[in-house]
Amino acid sequence: MSSTAPYAIADILCRRFRIRLDEVLVDAMHGDHSHFDLVTVVVTRADGLQGTGYTYCGGRGAGAIEAVIRDDFAPLLTGRDARDVEALNAAMYWRLHYVGRGGIVSFAISALDIALWDLRGKASGQPLWRMAGGRGRSAQIYRGAIDLHYAPERMAQAARGYVAEGYEAVKIKIGRADMREDLARARATRDIIGADRAFMIDANYGYDVARAIEAARAFAEFGYVFFEEPTLPDHYDDYTRIFAATGAPLAQGENLHTQEEFDEALARSSLAFLQPDASNCGGVTGWLAAARAAEAKGVIACSHGMQELHVSLVAGAAPTGWVEAHSFPIDRYATTPLLREHGRAIAPDVPGTGVDFDWAKLSDAHDPPR
Numbered sequence: 001m002s003s004t005a006p007y008a009i010a011d012i013l014c015r016r017f018r019i020r021l022d023e024v025l026v027d028a029m030h031g032d033h034s035h036f037d038l039v040t041v042v043v044t045r046a047d048g049l050q051g052t053g054y055t056y057c058g059g060r061g062a063g064a065i066e067a068v069i070r071d072d073f074a075p076l077l078t079g080r081d082a083r084d085v086e087a088l089n090a091a092m093y094w095r096l097h098y099v100g101r102g103g104i105v106s107f108a109i110s111a112l113d114i115a116l117w118d119l120r121g122k123a124s125g126q127p128l129w130r131m132a133g134g135r136g137r138s139a140q141i142y143r144g145a146i147d148l149h150y151a152p153e154r155m156a157q158a159a160r161g162y163v164a165e166g167y168e169a170v171k172i173k174i175g176r177a178d179m180r181e182d183l184a185r186a187r188a189t190r191d192i193i194g195a196d197r198a199f200m201i202d203a204n205y206g207y208d209v210a211r212a213i214e215a216a217r218a219f220a221e222f223g224y225v226f227f228e229e230p231t232l233p234d235h236y237d238d239y240t241r242i243f244a245a246t247g248a249p250l251a252q253g254e255n256l257h258t259q260e261e262f263d264e265a266l267a268r269s270s271l272a273f274l275q276p277d278a279s280n281c282g283g284v285t286g287w288l289a290a291a292r293a294a295e296a297k298g299v300i301a302c303s304h305g306m307q308e309l310h311v312s313l314v315a316g317a318a319p320t321g322w323v324e325a326h327s328f329p330i331d332r333y334a335t336t337p338l339l340r341e342h343g344r345a346i347a348p349d350v351p352g353t354g355v356d357f358d359w360a361k362l363s364d365a366h367d368p369p370r
């Protein structure tokens with residue numbers, strides 16, 4: 001293929017923005033989050049058409065993601081046909097498979113894959129929800145709080161805010177050393193959101209199997225839709241032990257980065273919900289593959305984080321799934337923030353992913369490490 005073909009990738013611009021959060025957020029195993037990092041790519045074809053992609057993390061590891069894109073993937077992709085999205089995704093995967101399968105490499109692949117899907121949609125006039133399957137344009141959404149540090153009174157205050165913002169579902173963090181504190185936090189939340197709104201719990205693998213079984217039973221009185229990451233995500237069989245003992249609807253996926261990991265989880269974890277994150281599992285291509293594998297096993301595909309993009313994937317490919325509205329406010333820096341109506345998230349109906357950024361706003365917010 002000639003590098004002068006109109007569809008050839010001519011340029012890849014990678015940038016990194018470190019954004020201070022409104023408050024320090026805490027979960028069970030990752031400690032304090034003071035920032036989130038957004039790594040963006042703009043892929044330009046020879047004919048001038050541009051696609052935007054991105055990934056994010058909790059303020060750690062973004063420099064390595066940027067280096068992988070700049071040093072390994074930009075040279076690999078430059079000159080290649082931008083329309084070969086799945087082939088380019090596989091080429092990136094195998095390029096660094098030996099040194100970095102999963103993890104940081106998957107984040108880097110994701111940013112570029114999302115940019116290539118943006119280009120695919122802009123070139124064909126198709127919005128992402130249609131490219132993802134076109135089964136619907138809206139999705140259930142819940143507010144996923146990072147609130148393990150909140151006492152019950154602060155939980156209630158936050159829940160009042162989510163209800164005022166129109167959320168019909170709320171997920172809280174659990175995993176304190178004293179489970180009675182978590183139960184009080186759950187009760188405070190349930191009291192505010194009422195019986196008709198949905199409720200979820202997320203332990204960020206802060207438990208062992210015995211404690212997870214105890215928690216699955218103890219929180220049942222609050223009627224949770226799912227219990228997310230009770231134990232270590234790669235201890236797949238532990239999930240089946242918890243399910244066998246309690247029948248609890250279990251969820252995980254944000255820490256699975258390769259199709260092999262999703263296949264193992266679907267085969268061995270007795271999950272009710274799978275939560276792939278397109279920012280860390282190979283982009284749109286990786287998310288769709290995980291969602292298809294889930295559906296084939298009768299598991300409902302959902303999403304983790306980056307709600308402004310996942311709304312299109314869940315709506316288009318998994319219309320009974322849940323979109324998480326994450327505490328990292330990426331969409332505050334997008335040119336078209338996420339639309340919600342009557343408690344549901346509405347996918348953008350413009351060609352491409354429908355996600356682009358206010359670069360000046362991002363530059364202003366950038367808080368470089370000292």
Ligand SMILES: [Mg+2]
Nearest residue numbers: 202228229254
């Ligand atoms: Mg989670």
